[in-house]
Amino acid sequence: MALRIDVVSIFPEYLDPFRHALLGKAIEQQILSVGVHDLRQWASDNHKSVDDSPYGGGPGMVMKAEVWGAALDDVAAHTGPAADKHLVSATPHLSRPRHDALQGIEQVGYPEHSQADERPLLLVPTPAGTPFTQADAQAWSNEQHIVFACGRYEGIDQRVFEDAARRYRVREVSIGDYVLIGGEVAALVIAEAVVRLIPGVLGNRQSHEEDSFSDGLLEGPSYSKPRQWRGLAVPEVLLSGNHQLVAQWRRQASLQRTLERRPDLLDSADLSAEDVAFLQTYQQQRSKEQ
């Protein structure tokens, strides 16, 4: 079943990247269908205003509940200005089969979480949300309808989400500890991470199970031809043809990189006794060198 994504924004043109590259190709393959909606269609005054000053004072403007409420009603029901909106891909994409398809590897998605609740998932990008993770991307790659509410200014009147919880499952999510100008880029970030995990978009599940975060660790470095480039050589073991040694080197490179850059991830990673021994030896070596 295809995933339907609806995005509501006051800058619909900002969402044009949905039509390109793998997202555009997923639209062509009918794995994905996308509707982008201009919030101002639901504004009722002559100036099509979508924001007002905040209660309690303070700087900036807050996006109005009446406008967002009407937009989210229509988007959930595919009615009014939200009916029959479908982005088309920017350019025809190559329909060459991917390596996995050529090798006859079965496409397998992530396990569906038992979801008795059929309400669409409303994702609200906000720096005050819970952090978006790869585990969220895996879970949401099974959704049938995701709606993004892209805020601007100081954000959206909070009552919009309390009210939306009657017809959506609502999640306020942050893509990182920094503040963007609007939610559009965050919506694209989340959509890319989710859509690439749908079977048939990127290839087989195996091909992204080695990505950073999928096993709780960062992925190690990658190399391609030529063997020597500007005096720099590819690690010898990768040329050995010995799959076991290559796998061991990759695991250790991944552990090493995670320890150096994101040691916090090691606390919850699934580590074997061999992994732990490698990390201890590596740490001892490092402390001797310092």
Ligand code: SAM
């Ligand atoms: N006043 C808000 C706060 O301090 O939490 C910041 C509003 S920000 C200027 C405007 C919009 O950008 C937000 O409504 C949200 O849609 C988006 N945004 C900014 N930073 C974000 C982040 N780290 N993750 C997700 N969305 C973000």
